[in-house]
Amino acid sequence: MMTSEQAPMKKVFERTQGLCDIRQHYCPGCSHGLIHRLVAEVLDELGVLEQTVGVCPVGCAVFAYDYFNCDMIQASHGRAPAVATGVKRAYPEAVVFTYQGDGDLASIGMAEIVHAAARGERFTTIFINNAVYGMTGGQMAPTTLLGQSTTTSRKGRDQQRAGYPIRVAEMLATLDGAVYIARQTVNSPKAMMAAKRAITTAFRAQLDGLGFSLVEILSSCPTWWGRAPKEAMDWVDEGMKSNYPLGVILDRTAK
Amino acid sequence: MMKRQLLKGNEALCRAALDAGCSCFFGYPITPQNQVPEYLSQLMPEHGRVFLQAESEVAAINMVYGAAATGVRVMTSSSSPGISLKQEGISYIAGAELPAVIINVMRGGPGLGNIAPAQSDYFQSTRGGGHGDYRTMVLAPASVQEMYDLTRDAFDLADKYRNPVVILADAILGQMMEPMTITREPQPVPPPSPWGARGTKTGKRTIINSLYIVPTDLEATNKRLQEKYAQMAREELRWEVQGPADAELTFVAYGNSARVCQTALRVLDERGIRANLFRPITLYPFPYEPLARFAEGKKLLLTVEMSTGQMVEDVRLALEGRCPVRFYGRTGGVVPTPDEVAEAMEQAARELSTADERVS
Numbered sequence: 001m002m003t004s005e006q007a008p009m010k011k012v013f014e015r016t017q018g019l020c021d022i023r024q025h026y027c028p029g030c031s032h033g034l035i036h037r038l039v040a041e042v043l044d045e046l047g048v049l050e051q052t053v054g055v056c057p058v059g060c061a062v063f064a065y066d067y068f069n070c071d072m073i074q075a076s077h078g079r080a081p082a083v084a085t086g087v088k089r090a091y092p093e094a095v096v097f098t099y100q101g102d103g104d105l106a107s108i109g110m111a112e113i114v115h116a117a118a119r120g121e122r123f124t125t126i127f128i129n130n131a132v133y134g135m136t137g138g139q140m141a142p143t144t145l146l147g148q149s150t151t152t153s154r155k156g157r158d159q160q161r162a163g164y165p166i167r168v169a170e171m172l173a174t175l176d177g178a179v180y181i182a183r184q185t186v187n188s189p190k191a192m193m194a195a196k197r198a199i200t201t202a203f204r205a206q207l208d209g210l211g212f213s214l215v216e217i218l219s220s221c222p223t224w225w226g227r228a229p230k231e232a233m234d235w236v237d238e239g240m241k242s243n244y245p246l247g248v249i250l251d252r253t254a255k
Numbered sequence: 256m257m258k259r260q261l262l263k264g265n266e267a268l269c270r271a272a273l274d275a276g277c278s279c280f281f282g283y284p285i286t287p288q289n290q291v292p293e294y295l296s297q298l299m300p301e302h303g304r305v306f307l308q309a310e311s312e313v314a315a316i317n318m319v320y321g322a323a324a325t326g327v328r329v330m331t332s333s334s335s336p337g338i339s340l341k342q343e344g345i346s347y348i349a350g351a352e353l354p355a356v357i358i359n360v361m362r363g364g365p366g367l368g369n370i371a372p373a374q375s376d377y378f379q380s381t382r383g384g385g386h387g388d389y390r391t392m393v394l395a396p397a398s399v400q401e402m403y404d405l406t407r408d409a410f411d412l413a414d415k416y417r418n419p420v421v422i423l424a425d426a427i428l429g430q431m432m433e434p435m436t437i438t439r440e441p442q443p444v445p446p447p448s449p450w451g452a453r454g455t456k457t458g459k460r461t462i463i464n465s466l467y468i469v470p471t472d473l474e475a476t477n478k479r480l481q482e483k484y485a486q487m488a489r490e491e492l493r494w495e496v497q498g499p500a501d502a503e504l505t506f507v508a509y510g511n512s513a514r515v516c517q518t519a520l521r522v523l524d525e526r527g528i529r530a531n532l533f534r535p536i537t538l539y540p541f542p543y544e545p546l547a548r549f550a551e552g553k554k555l556l557l558t559v560e561m562s563t564g565q566m567v568e569d570v571r572l573a574l575e576g577r578c579p580v581r582f583y584g585r586t587g588g589v590v591p592t593p594d595e596v597a598e599a600m601e602q603a604a605r606e607l608s609t610a611d612e613r614v615s
Contacts, residue, residue, distance in 0.1 A: 050456035055321070065462045071452040073324050074464040076347050079317035082309065086321025089305045090279050090329070091453055112317070115310035 018044040020069045029229025031219035032060060032128065034186045035195075036067055039097070039126055042199045043070065048095040048207070053087050055080040057109075059101040060134040078109020081116035084123045095206060096123035103133045106142040106168050113172070120177030120211035124202045127168060130219040131240065138224030142166045145243055150224070165243060169216040173250035179211035181250040185218040185241075187233040198248070205253045218244055259436050264402040265290035265429040268332075268358060268422065271406035273298055274441035277356070278327035279305040281318035283337060286370040287426040288360035291332040304444070312337040316344030316357075323353035324463040326451020328410050328444070332358035334426075335376050336367060338384075345419055346385030349480070350465030354413035354448075356406065357391070358422045360429040363588035371588025372426035372511060377565035380421050381539040388477045390484050392420040392491070393538040395509040399433035405536070407439060412491065414448065416483055423538060425561065427511045427590065488540035496549065498531030503554040504604055506532045507546070507570050511590070512559045518593035523600060530600060538566070543573040550578045555607055557600050559591065560584045579607055 015021065018040025026032045043049045049070050056064035058077035065072035075083040080098035088096045105113050105127050113125065132150055133139040140150040140157060143165050147156040157165075173181045180202050184195035195217055202213035218240050220232035227235055262270070269291055272280065280299055282292040292308060299306035305322070309315035315331050322329040333341060338359045348355050361376050363369040380393045392412055394405040402424060409420040447453060452461040467473035498520045506516040513534040523530045533549055533556075535542050550556060556578055558567040567582045574580055583599035585591045591599075 051454040053325070053452050053454065062466065065464055069455075069460070071454055071461045072463070073321065073452055074351075074462070074466055075320070076317065076343055079313065079320075079344070082314040082317035083321035083324070085307070085314075086279070086281065086318035086323070086329070087325055087452070088321075089307060089318070090322035090327045091325040091447075094325070094454060111310055112314055115314065 016041045016044045018049055018069055020067055022066055024067055025063060026060065027223045029220060029222035029232050030060070031130070031186050031217070034192065035126065035128060035217055035219065036064065038186070038192065038196045038199055039099070040068060042196060042203055043095070046200070046203055046207070048203070051093060052095040052097070053091070055084045055087070055096070055098045057098070057100040057104040059104045061099055061101060061128065062135065064099055078104050078107070079112055080104070081109065081112040081121070081125065085116055085119070085121050088121060088123050092122075095203065097203070098123065098125045099128070100125060101128045101134070102130065102141045102143040106166050114175070117172045117175045117178045117212045117214070120179070122206050122209055122211060124206050125214040126199070127214055127216040128219045129168070129216050129244065130221040131165070132221050132224045134221050134224055143168070145239065167244065169214065169249045172214060177212050178214065178250055179252040180205045180213040182248045183216040183218065183244060183246050185236050185246060187220065187236045201253060208253070210253060216244075218246070257436060257438060259434050261432050261434055262399055263290060263430060263432050264399045264424060265360065266294055267399045267402040267435060268406040269294045269298055270437070271403045272330050272356070273302060273304070274437070274439070275407050275410035276328055276442045276444040277304065277330050277410060278444055279322040279329040280331065281307050281309050281315040281322070281329070282332050283309050283312045283315050285334045285337045287362055287429050288332050288334045288358065290429070291358065312340035313344065316341035316348075319355050320344055320348050320351070320353065323348065323355045324351070324452045326447035326449070326453065328354070328414070330356040330358065332360070334360045334362045335364050335373070338376060338379070342379075342385035345391060346383070346387050346389060347465050348419050349389035349391065350387060351463050352417040353463070354417050355419045356409045356413055356422065357419055359424065361423065361425040363586070369588045370426065372590055373561050373586065373588050374425060374510060374512060375562040375565065375586065376423065377538065377560070377562060380423050381541065381569070389480055390539055392416065392418060392487060392540070393423050394420065395423045395536055395538050396428060397510050397513045397534065398435075399428070399431065400435040402428060403435055403437065416487060418483060423510065425511050484540065491537055492540055492542045492545060493536035494542040494545055495534045495536060496531060497534065499529055500531060502529035502531045503552065504528065504530040504600055505550065505553050505556045506530065506559055506596070506600065507535070507556055507566070508532065508559040509535050509538060509566060512561055515591055515593055515596055516559050519596040519600065522593050522597040526597070528601065535566070541569045541573070543569070546570065546573040547575070547577070550574055553578050555604055556580045557603050558582050559596055559599070561590060562586055
């Protein structure tokens with residue numbers, strides 16, 4: 001019962017300023033919402049939200065321009081790194097990031113991400129690896145694991161016909177223009193803390209003008225993995241980590 | 256200023272970009288436009304502007320998209336096969352309503368074709384080129400002077416309509432040297448357009464996008480684009496007439512073909528045949544009505560192109576059957592000579608009068 005002596009309610013938690021107050025379209029149990037929030041929190045906490053220009057992909061995150069509370073550009077499939085290059089070169093004061101899935105970045109857009117990294121473009125890429133094409137209906141991705149069933153590899157990915165999954169983070173870490181590359185996941189509170197630290201370091205590298213930075217995030221896709229949300233989160237540990245080990249893969253940010 | 260100088264066509268358009276306040280250039284090597292990135296790789300940084308050699312034409316046009324999204328003036332340059340690669344990006348630029356200047360120094364096609372001058376990208380340039388209901392404005396220079404002047408104009412037109420503008424040149428116009436005069440003061444880099452994505456500290460949140468998931472939203476957008484194109488047709492048509500306007504034989508040609516026809520007029524004149532030239536300068540929007548008016552009372556229009564016949568379809572659309580339209584073209588990088596073009600006109604006129612006699 002309310003009495004006049006009661007203290008006014010204290011706000012202990014609020015939505016980050018980095019996200020718009022709008023319902024997101026992602027499936028239940030999908031990691032995109034969590035990763036959006038981490039990126040938004042980092043931009044907010046670094047105090048750079050108002051100078052940020054994000055570039056979103058073609059894929060499940062195509063509508064990210066409606067979710068991030070900053071200026072956003074929607075890019076054609078795979079070309080976000082080229083678009084981000086144009087933004088950053090034309091307007092170097094901007095904090096620029098691309099948000100790309102595995103089909104977008106590691107398949108159709110492989111040339112653009114490799115060359116942006118090689119040039120040491122001063123932007124940050126958030127790379128969502130869920131080992132499947134989500135938006136188009138669960139087809140095989142370049143990061144699909146051997147034996148993993150997709151709608152274009154029903155009996156499981158067979159290396160004789162479909163080759164091997166690509167370890168993007170390790171590959172890009174061979175390039176001299178890259179300064180910080182890490183792989184994390186968001187399937188537990190602890191993992192989310194680690195992912196947020198990596199995202200923060202990646203954006204700091206950009207703010208310091210050091211070069212290209214990327215955080216690959218192992219992400220769940222309950223819908224196309226045919227797993228319940230909890231099982232999908234577990235499968236990140238059980239199915240993905242052995243092929244995509246977590247950790248900091250390259251760090252040249254130390255002063 | 257006002258000093259007459261000798262310049263290559265490709266150099267003239269670089270100077271024009273600089274003088275128009277172009278902030279960024281993104282390109283990729285391809286013959287016969289290589290002087291453009293080579294020259295700009297020096298010129299742009301010297302003036303504190305951005306030059307970047309992209310990893311592909313696909314990347315270059317998407318860099319153009321990104322830079323244009325921040326509200327600055329931006330240009331790319333390529334030649335036919337490279338322009339094909341850029342088409343998806345051009346469609347996005349048109350869909351997101353961003354200004355950009357795109358140079359096409361045309362070469363022979365299809366496929367790898369060759370590196371000789373051609374005009375076989377007319378359809379691609381004037382019909383949109385990529386997917387979807389959009390058009391690019393297309394300007395066709397016919398001299399080094401126009402390589403400069405039209406490129407200067409292209410930046411203003413791109414900004415006015417927030418639409419890509421194509422300069423449709425060819426290998427000859429790019430490579431040849433001619434005297435030219437810069438009659439306009441160079442313009443400093445203009446302040447970024449207010450609609451550019453430059454952070455929310457500008458007081459608004461900007462989204463640059465060509466995705467409209469609700470069909471009626473996309474339809475409304477496409478209708479708005481069409482209104483823009485209709486305005487271009489009302490306000491931007493350009494053409495030029497050379498030779499006696501009352502002559503009854505008319506060449507219709509653009510770019511380098513128009514230069515050949517210009518000489519052919521002299522060849523015909525020496526033979527006592529009066530003819531003139533109608534040269535469209537805007538290829539999109541095409542000067543349909545001006546051409547139709549000009550064609551009144553003419554016996555014959557001969558369209559001359561370095562292709563198997565592309566602009567001739569617009570000439571026929573303009574005339575709607577009111578005047579005989581014939582075509583003469585060389586293709587694959589072959590440039591017609593003034594003599595063969597004059598001969599083609601004489602022959603077409605002869606065939607027409609023979610046909611008239613048969614009818615009467």
